[in-house]
Amino acid sequence: AAGEPNDVEGVAGGMPRASSAVRTETDAPPARPAPAGPGPVEVRLRRPRGDATGSREDADMEADLPPEPDGTDPADPPGALLVDARNGFNELGRRAMLWTIRHRWAAGSRFAFNCYRHAAQLTLRRKGRPGYTLLSSEGVTQGDPLSMVLYGLALVPLAKKLRQEHPEVVQAWYADDGLLKGRTSQVAAAMTLLQRLGPERGYFPEPAKSIYICSPEDRPGAEELLEAFNFKFTDGHRYVGGFLGSDAALSQWLAPQIQQWVSGVASLAKVAKRYPQTAYAGLTKSLQQEWQYLQRVVPNCGPAFEPVEEAIRTVFLPALLEATEAECQRELTTISVRQAGLGLPNPVQSAPACFAASEACTSLLVTSLRERTGLNANIHTRHAGRERRRARLNRAAADERKSRRISAASDPATQKRMLRAKETGAWLTTMPDRLNGTELSADEFRDSLRLRFGLVPLGLPERCDGCGQRFTLGHAMSCKKGGLVLLRHNDVAAEWHHLCAQALTPSAVSDEPLIHSGRDGNQGANADGAETLPETRGDVAVHGFWRRGTTASFDVRVTDTDAPSYRGQDPHKILAKHEKEKKDTYVEHGLARRRTFSPLVFSVDGLRGGEASAATKKLASRLSAKWKRTYSEVCGFVRSRLSITLVRTTSQCLRGARDPTARATHATWDSGVGLSLYQ
Numbered sequence: 124a125a126g127e128p129n130d131v132e133g134v135a136g137g138m139p140r141a142s143s144a145v146r147t148e149t150d151a152p153p154a155r156p157a158p159a160g161p162g163p164v165e166v167r168l169r170r171p172r173g174d175a176t177g178s179r180e181d182a183d184m185e186a187d188l189p190p191e192p193d194g195t196d197p198a199d200p201p202g203a204l205l206v207d208a209r210n211g212f213n214e215l216g217r218r219a220m221l222w223t224i225r226h227r228w229a230a231g232s233r234f235a236f237n238c239y240r241h242a243a244q245l246t247l248r249r250k251g252r253p254g255y256t257l258l259s260s261e262g263v264t265q266g267d268p269l270s271m272v273l274y275g276l277a278l279v280p281l282a283k284k285l286r287q288e289h290p291e292v293v294q295a296w297y298a299d300d301g302l303l304k305g306r307t308s309q310v311a312a313a314m315t316l317l318q319r320l321g322p323e324r325g326y327f328p329e330p331a332k333s334i335y336i337c338s339p340e341d342r343p344g345a346e347e348l349l350e351a352f353n354f355k356f357t358d359g360h361r362y363v364g365g366f367l368g369s370d371a372a373l374s375q376w377l378a379p380q381i382q383q384w385v386s387g388v389a390s391l392a393k394v395a396k397r398y399p400q401t402a403y404a405g406l407t408k409s410l411q412q413e414w415q416y417l418q419r420v421v422p423n424c425g426p427a428f429e430p431v432e433e434a435i436r437t438v439f440l441p442a443l444l445e446a447t448e449a450e451c452q453r454e455l456t457t458i459s460v461r462q463a464g465l466g467l468p469n470p471v472q473s474a475p476a477c478f479a480a481s482e483a484c485t486s487l488l489v490t491s492l493r494e495r496t497g498l499n500a501n502i503h504t505r506h507a508g509r510e511r512r513r514a515r516l517n518r519a520a521a522d523e524r525k526s527r528r529i530s531a532a533s534d535p536a537t538q539k540r541m542l543r544a545k546e547t548g549a550w551l552t553t554m555p556d557r558l559n560g561t562e563l564s565a566d567e568f569r570d571s572l573r574l575r576f577g578l579v580p581l582g583l584p585e586r587c588d589g590c591g592q593r594f595t596l597g598h599a600m601s602c603k604k605g606g607l608v609l610l611r612h613n614d615v616a617a618e619w620h621h622l623c624a625q626a627l628t629p630s631a632v633s634d635e636p637l638i639h640s641g642r643d644g645n646q647g648a649n650a651d652g653a654e655t656l657p658e659t660r661g662d663v664a665v666h667g668f669w670r671r672g673t674t675a676s677f678d679v680r681v682t683d684t685d686a687p688s689y690r691g692q693d694p695h696k697i698l699a700k701h702e703k704e705k706k707d708t709y710v711e712h713g714l715a716r717r718r719t720f721s722p723l724v725f726s727v728d729g730l731r732g733g734e735a736s737a738a739t740k741k742l743a744s745r746l747s748a749k750w751k752r753t754y755s756e757v758c759g760f761v762r763s764r765l766s767i768t769l770v771r772t773t774s775q776c777l778r779g780a781r782d783p784t785a786r787a788t789h790a791t792w793d794s795g796v797g798l799s800l801y802q
Contacts, residue, residue, distance in 0.1 A: 213261065333352070364416065398565065423474075589781025620663045
């Protein structure tokens with residue numbers, strides 16, 4: 124391998140992609156053998172006949188295999204061999220690996236040499252007895268982030284030699300698992316060569332653990348040709364997250380996994396009774412990702428997920444919302460949170476789109492493997508990125524069409540609610556974390572979730588304990604008795620203060636700044652005898668927020684866009700009206716003293732006005748620059764913090780006590796004068 128150029132285009136100067144290196148390494152003849160060790164390339168094996176289904180790994184690590192030619196010879200049937208190696212990572216020849224890295228990845232060879240120039244030490248301690256040290260001079264260290272890259276590159280010369288000697292056999296490697304596909308006699312010859320060359324590089328194939336996959340009709344002929352290897356024979360087997368084999372074997376393999384997911388959904392439904400936020404996050408961010416991965420790697424598996432869909436529809440959603448199956452509005456929950464849904468797609472319907480997106484992302488890798496051509500890693504990466512973006516746009520467009528269709532068939536109140544819900548779901552997509560303060564109680568989460576779907580929260584009183592009027596949602600959001608509306612306002616202002624202090628410095632942020640509406644701050648009559656307006660205050664002042672050297676004043680207002688006085692009005696126009704009212708009152712006086720004024724107007728469910736959106740973006744921009752994180756990530760953080768605050772205050776208005784002193788058995792004090800009674 125000395126002096127041989129790097130076959131991986133576009134990665135010669137930096138860390139190579141192990142998948143690309145392993146793939147392209149097989150296309151050129153090697154100068155000399157080098158250490159064995161597969162790189163992380165996953166393939167999808169598919170035959171166009173009815174007895175074969177595909178298996179596909181996610182995103183970039185995937186490839187298709189060519190179809191079998193027509194008119195196969197019964198005495199030499201086609202098949203695929205899943206090669207298993209003995210303790211691959213620990214048995215890898217270290218000297219051969221370092222030699223290969225030196226000539227095939229010169230930029231990383233020095234670092235690899237420094238990591239593996241000495242034997243790894245494992246110290247064993249024994250209580251009351253002397254300990255001893257085990258030295259490991261072979262293999263790559265488990266847990267080393269570089270180990271997969273080194274292992275994959277070490278396999279490249281071995282894979283190239285196999286391809287050179289047996290070009291008719293399609294081979295793919297993932298970690299220490301190899302795959303050989305072709306006619307049985309060809310696979311047998313390739314396996315024989317692998318057994319001869321592999322040990323020289325620390326790769327020891329184990330025929331007894333290797334699995335040969337073929338159709339039941341071809342099995343007798345395959346067993347006769349492969350009798351010397353003692354392979355295991357089957358008509359289907361799991362392969363790198365997917366499946367390779369017949370439809371019948373696929374159904375048998377899928378059944379226990381489907382049942383496991385159904386049980387998982389049922390378990391999350393039990394959790395949802397007390398911890399709905401945790402259960403929802405567990406389903407959307409964990410369990411759902413498992414079956415969507417399988418849908419990306421196995422084609423035509425949608426109908427098998429009907430039990431999972433039934434469990435979501437009849438068990439999980441009723442437990443999450445504490446509602447009937449009809450009230451859960453399953454069709455609306457299938458669309459994304461951004462389109463007023465819950466992001467719980469029907470797994471039966473989502474399977475074809477998942478597989479098509481994965482197939483499109485890996486089309487260049489498929490072509491490279493099938494046609495035995497080189498693979499440009501950079502072009503493949505860009506192509507996969509474009510296809511992923513296209514798949515996201517297609518999914519978003521489909522959700523938008525479904526949302527418009529549902530909205531068009533609904534009443535005006537539902538249309539207005541769905542319009543707001545498209546911009547108020549940040550609290551749903553936030554992971555619950557007590558350390559970061561993003562967890563919600565069962566009542567807080569479920570109250571806002573039911574309001575999002577037009578359902579009345581459960582367990583509300585019939586009469587307001589503050590004023591005695593009939594207790595409705597509108598009354599709960601506007602009743603000023605007990606100070607809950609004021610607490611809602613103060614909580615939002617406090618959260619904005621905290622975020623601004625993080626973006627700038629705590630000393631640059633102050634509470635309740637004076638907004639000078641009088642003359643020089645003096646109250647009373649002016650020179651003309653007219654009474655001046657009293658001084659008014661904002662909620663938060665931030666020095667240097669918009670521009671260096673200027674102070675920005677913010678005033679918070681939270682309004683109920685579903686109030687009877689706003690019936691039939693667009694929620695965005697309602698918020699704009701409140702913004703204009705505040706700006707007409709305070710902007711002129713602030714500008715006269717070189718101070719800016721920005722009203723922060725929110726709806727009770729988290730919809731932001733135009734000024735609040737602009738301030739949020741500016742705040743996220745400052746945090747992004749200070750924390751050195753991406754703007755989109757920080758913007759989501761700011762929005763979720765404000766959204767969670769409003770969710771909590773909404774639940775407080777629904778369930779908080781408005782007359783906390785009604786049950787007091789002692790006199791209440793408005794000041795500290797009553798302390799004299801204790802003397």
